[in-house]
Amino acid sequence: MQIQNIPESFLDSTIQSPELFVYDFKMTEDAVNIKVNLTHNMFSFLQLGEKKVKFEDAFVEVNNKQSVLIKSGNCLMTELLDNNEIYFCKLLFFTNKNVVHFLKKHAEYVSKLEKKSNSETPFFVIENDDFIHSFVNSISTILNIKADTKVLLEIKLEEILFYLSQKYGVSFIHYLQSLASAEKNTTFKNIVEANINSNLSLIEIAFLANMSLSTFKRHFLSEYNANPGKWLQQKRLALAKHLMENEHKKPSEIHKQFGYNSLSNFCVAFKNEFGFSPKRVK
Structure with a gap:
């Protein structure tokens, strides 16, 4: 874009x-x-x-x-x-x-x-x-x-x-x-963690951090010692699971909230992460 x-x-x-x-x-x-x-x-x-x-x-x-x-x-x-x-x-x-x-x-x-x-x-x-x-x-x-x-x-x-x-x-x-004041005090971790539970892509988060995607990934690896895409996916799926278990949210209600335009893609990612379908969450 x-x-x-x-x-x-x-x-x-x-x-x-x-x-x-x-x-x-x-x-x-x-x-x-x-x-x-x-x-x-x-x-x-x-x-x-x-x-x-x-x-x-x-x-x-x-x-x-x-x-x-x-x-x-x-x-x-x-x-x-x-x-x-x-x-x-x-x-x-x-x-x-x-x-x-x-x-x-x-x-x-x-x-x-x-x-x-x-x-x-x-x-x-x-x-x-x-x-x-x-x-x-x-x-x-x-x-x-x-x-x-x-x-x-x-x-x-x-x-x-x-x-x-x-x-x-x-x-x-x-x-x-x-x-x-020209100075900005927002840290890299502040930016990442403020966007964990959003539907923003890595490219969009990197833009907000005023970084190229490659620079963002290097900073992320240095800060978290993890792959940013996988790390964000795990965090977002964990929150999705929490919402379904504790607030009785349906996958169809929340999948776009976490960056999944397709419900089927959300269900596949969820099953790969937790070993069972979102339909089994009560």
Whole structure:
């Protein structure tokens, strides 16, 4: 699966990626687990449809009553159409440099908020309200301006960041501070173990870890002294067995949850692992 570099893929190839950029994104087909390399932080103001994003050790799902702010980096993005058979969102891209400028400019306000030591997350979910709707309409008009919009976008970004700082207080300020820091503290083991009980393939997990598949396999062998494909399969089948035994789940209900598109393939793998068919689980 090809990697989409965003927002570069939305720009004319002859244009250098700007620090601030607004884009109307529309689709008429579902897109599932698309490999995305976000080179900018991104506001996604969802208008129609549903968005799901898988990060190296986290997951977020939003509908059109919410918006989400996503940190730059690798992710797997799923975008699903609504009943009108369309997906539509307004995207506002910005860099860590923009965040640093905002935090410095409003240092006095930021300093009044008590700092928290929450673990960093790559996203921040925003509940839409009248101000958010008004803001989205205002950035829509900027798309129709043919003149240089850099200063206008700088003002609009400051406006939405300050509003969210007031609305969510210290939790949003802390999130902005995490964006301003270029360091990532997620370890290789964190990434692997956060995705044990998912339906992601090795290639997708390696992408989230920002590694080639061969590099990922070498790291895995060094860390776990095991073949990653076999190790993940055993972990996932063990959980599937637990769900069937303790929560009375049927194989037909859970096989896709663990990466098996075919029920028959799941049953064969299960029997090879435990020596008996899932039908015998009570």
